[in-house]
Amino acid sequence: MNRLLPRLAFIAAVLAAAGFFAYSGWRDYASQTLTETAEYKAPDIPYTPTPEIVVERMLDAARLDRGDLLYDLGSGDGRILIKAALTYGVKAEGYELDPDLVERSRAAARAAGLDEKVTILRRDILTLDLSDADVVTLSLSRDLNRKLVPQLLALKPGARIVSHDHAVGDYVPDKLIRFAPEVQGGREHLIYVYTVPLRTGDDATAVDRPAKAGINFVPTPEPVAEEMLGLARIMPHETVYDLGSGDxxxxxAAAAEYGAKAVGYEIDARLVEESRKRIAAAGLADRVEVREGNLFEADLSQADVVTLYLSPTMNAKLLPQFDAMKPGSRILSHDFDIPGIKHQTVVKVTPGGAYKRERTIYLWTTPLERVAN
Structure with missing residues (x-):
């Protein structure tokens, strides 16, 4: 009997230990399971995969180092995470609400042998603490980006934010990259690149093409240019300014078809030279002038019509120059609105040919009318 007691005590201790470890394991499992099976809202926007060529440009723009931690918000099928881990050797975490996409992306990461590099979790991105991230990638919407601003502002200094197609609030990007319309079936893609702390104010957007240009050159399709000029109701005695005049x-077209005088501002010396040759060949050197310079320094007070194909950020920075234009002048922008300004007319154009995407033309007449907040 006396020998039995120590044996029973030993068995009890073993069972207790087993029970503890079983509980501990169950607790960890339960925590993960409860997290994975918690009630989640439906995704805010439908999933649209980011084209592979855009993924490559986004990651290149992020200036990734091997020791970086990348967060992809709304990670979809995991393509950004997998590409970042395979190509740059970084650790990557994805956050996605759609359970099917979570499982699909986890399977893709496993198949690529990236279990130790890539993590995908089902989470509401608006609840995340992003402070550990060195790079955050986004392919969301303007509204979601704006909602994420408080979390993005909490990123550590030097962290990079790379957003596909949509700006982050009213902050000024370090770089804005735009793909030509022939890429990916004719649709253009914007990549906004930011460095924390985010910048506000009138700082010029950094270059993606030569010296202090705000955006890389993408030509306006001829049918869109024709529609813009027709919508402007140009008279022969008027002067047209094209900001970022490219080729x-x-x-x-303004001089040849409408008899107007035309002035272009272009910062790329190569494009300035090319456009001057084209103007001379058309016999329009007496009516058309191209100035090599920063469009933010253009005096628009003599302009009757101003045409733009820039970006919402750059359009907004031009507001002081637009306000100096004489009453009744017209401003026309290809694809991009002027934030905070009520437009007068919106026209849709489908150029056809290689340009498959429908285009938007915005028209304003000065003085500009602010939209009430």
């Missing part, structure tokens, strides 16, 4: 096509 000079809008200037040439």
């Amino acid at each position: 000079g096509r809008i200037l040439i």
Whole structure:
């Protein structure tokens, strides 16, 4: 009997230990299971995969180092995470609400042998603490990006934010990259690149093409240019300014078809030279002038019509110059609105040919009318 007691005590201790470890394991499992099976809202926007070529450009723009931690918000099928881990060797975490996409992306990461590099969790991105991230990638919407601003502002200094197609609030990007319309079936893609702390104010957007240009050159399709000029109701005695005039096509059309004088501002010396040759070949050197310079320094007070194909951020920065234009002048923008300004007319154009995407033309007449907040 006396020998039995120590044996029973030993068995009890073993069972207790087993029970503890079983509980501990169950607790960890339960925590994960409860997290995975918690009630979640439906995704805010439908899933649209980011084209592979855009993924490559986004990651290149992020300036990734091997020791970086990347968060992809709304990670979809995991393509950004997998590409970042395979190509740059970084750790990558994805956050996605759709359970089917979570499982699909986890399977893809496993198949790529990236279990130790890539983590995908089902989470509401608006609840995340992003403070550990070195890079955050987004392919969401303007509204969601704006809602994420408080979390993005909490990122550590030097962290990078790379957003596909949509700006982050009213902050000024370090770089804005735009793909030509022939890429990916004719749709253009914007990539906004930011560094924390985010910048506000009138700082010029950094270059993606030569010296202090705000955006890389993508030509306006001829049918869109024609529609813009027709919508402007140009008279022969008027002067048209094209800001970011590229190869000079809008200037040439304004002078040749409407008899107007035309002035272009272009910062890329190569494009300035090319457009001047085209103007001379068309016999329009007496009516068309191309100035090599920063469009933010243009005096628009003599302009009757201003044409733009820039970005919402750059359009907004031009507001002081627009306000100096004489009453009744017209401003026309290809694809991009002027934030905070009520437009007068919106026209849709489908250029056809290689340009498959429908385009939008916005028209304003000065003085500009602010939209009440």
